[in-house]
Amino acid sequence: MKAEPVLSTHALSAGYGDFQALFGVDFEVYAGEVVALIGANGAGKSTLLRSILGLLPVLPEMVRFRGKPVGGSKPHTMVRNGIGMVPEGRRLFAGMSVEDNLRVAVDYGRKPERDDDAGSIWTIARIYALFPILGERRDQLVHNLSGGQQQMVAIGRALLTQPRVLLCDEISLGLAPKVVHEIYDALPLIRQAGTALVLVEQDVSLAKRASERLYCMLEGRITLTGASDSIGRDTIAEAYFGAIHAMA
């Protein structure tokens, strides 16, 4: 059985002004799976996420979501359709409390539909159950939180937009290993709710462990794709550093 991917890109090219950063990227995510997107700094991983979400201009056919061409729609429309994002560097709303940060997502995110099963709907209470420390610090301003706690708010905020696919941009960046584990331990719970996950990671072994499939990017192109547990380290190294360009 070959199901339709929930989110896919087709020959996606994009860039900033005169600078082209992505060259014909084909990328797919199926419902409920965890996909890792790895690559060196500047390989185009964040640019790909930004293009999918409509933060960079792309043509409609380049991004398909649940069978419809949606490329180039406004970011807030994408979010309300069901694509969530944890942006790189967390990007919390400064000057607002933890709870207000979360409430913005409840107020403006996707409204759950009748066919969503009740167990998959995220509420602020469920976020506090997932990350208990946030419940304790709900009235604090976000800049008083530690980096890990801020990352939890960012993830919670994204989940409360009720995404069908959640794009996570470098959620382990700059965090202590213990905190990274704490956050990655929460991922299976998120998946249980039926949300597909795309993890952009620089830490390859972490990405391999946490995902079912992975894509590797180099210089704006996909250089490798396959099941995470069947790809060897050497193959990844080649795709990652571009030792053999024939791979592309």
Add this chain to the structure above:
Amino acid sequence: MQWLDALVQGVLLGGMYAQYALGMALMFGVMRIVNIAHGDLMILLALTGISLATAFSLGTMSLIAVLVPLAALLGWTLQRGILNKAVGEDPLPSLIATFGLSIAVQNLMLQIWSADTRSLRGGGLESASIDVGGVYVGVLPVIVLVTAIALTAGLDFIVRATRFGRGLRAAAADTEAAAVTGVDPKSIYAVSTAIAVAILGIAAVFQSLRATVSPADGPAQLIYAFEAVIIGGMGSLWGAFVGSMVLGVAQAIGFRIDPGWGILFGHLVFLAALAIRPEGVMKRG
């Protein structure tokens, strides 16, 4: 007694300025733009209000009821049609666009209403005053001040405690992060400008009751609003209110020293505020 009187009159005058400054503080807080046509829009609404009141013999309350929705629509259209295209990291486009708008609106008003000064009749309200221990306090200025307090408190509540307010604070803090949380910044901006101009609609009615208005008056009102916002610390609503009081008192005291020095004294207090307490006027950081 003379100085107490100046203080009281200054605070009352500040109530008028607070009504101009509130919308400017809101727009700057959300979008980091200053609408140079702010004062001209107020004058446009005032002249429109005077014409409407004359044509349909409207009383003050019914005029406010007509003018405020009209003003909100004007603000919403302005944002959707023009300002949303000019908002961004670079302050130049919005500044120049609203500057052009200001010139266009001023001269359009000159053509429609000519350079004459006009005012609104409030059925004796404008001249009524009460004697409070030797200081004569005008009834209308007190209403203006109370309205200013109510508007500031109301807007502050909206920003702090409503769905729209959360969206607004989110868009102000990080536009892109707000967008990826489902907030449409452009629509937040449109509602903010609608609110800002709606408040100008109320200010316009009071301004034409307590003084005369003419098409060239806009820039002065813009400058007062601006000074109030800066003195109070940028972008904060209650700050703008306090700044308005300081400006009103400065002008009233300056006026007592020499009638020619009133407005100049306000400018000097503004410049002094810039010089001695820059922490209140630091850039966002």
Add this chain to the structure above:
Amino acid sequence: MSLSVIVLTALVAMPWWADSGWIRWAVELSCYIAIAQMWNLLAGYAGLVSVGQQAFIGAAGYALFILCQKFGVNPFLAVPLALIVPALLSVPTYLLLYRLDGPYFAIGTWVVAEAVRLLTTNLDYVNAGAGLTLRVMAQYRLHEREIAMTMLSGILLLVTVGGSYWLLRSRHGLALTAMRDNPVSAGSQGVNVSRLRFFVFVAAAVGTGFAGAIYYMAQLRITPASGYDPKWASISIFIVMIGGIGSIEGAIIGGLIYFFPDRFFSQYGASYMVVLGCLTLFMAIYARGGIWGLVASRFDAPWFPVGRRLALPAAGERKPS
């Protein structure tokens, strides 16, 4: 370049070939171009949008009139001396305002101009609101005055337009262009943004004051209402935005485009200003580079090759490639 030399020579020789009306126009046009060029340097390169340049126009004009009428200084010698006043005024102005964010800086300069205007209006020493007349000029014959005015206008253009050209070609030019394109990264690349901004602000005040002194010398009369008229800010903005911000050519083209229709259409007064206002608004949103920007995107033939690309992509032009 050779074009500039011909234009300058023709300008200075005008008293021998043109009639008084034309000379008057040429002097005024020179002042407009100079003021616009200075505004362009501020807004287009240093990122300092000012709507208060009239402070320096009026201050220099008044300084000139005071030097001549109260101290008996020779009017032509008084012009350079008068420039000390805008220079002195610009220093505290900048130090007070530089902390303000872009749009707030702009209105801050306006407040300074208004404060200076009100101060002048309240000073009996300069005849308060009634203004001053430059009576000493009556001792010269019209032809002599015209020679002097065209000479001064020539020097004005040389200093402001030529000076901007020189500045942009100098080692500071690259820094200024970098600052125009991205002040933050320019700062991180070792450009001393704040010092350069300060320098440009003072230089622009002097250049603008120079134009103001010449303009009111030609008018023979100055009042606080005319010298500190916010109209001066409008004119600079119209000229630069319509001609093209961030290029020397833009201010010149804008000056010509503004000046001649202004002579013919100003009889329509308000409606003409409505059109100009809307045009400025339109340019700010849709054609950031102004008319010169549109020309330059088709023909690559700058009159003043400052050696750096003048690329100002409009926001809407970004397409995926």
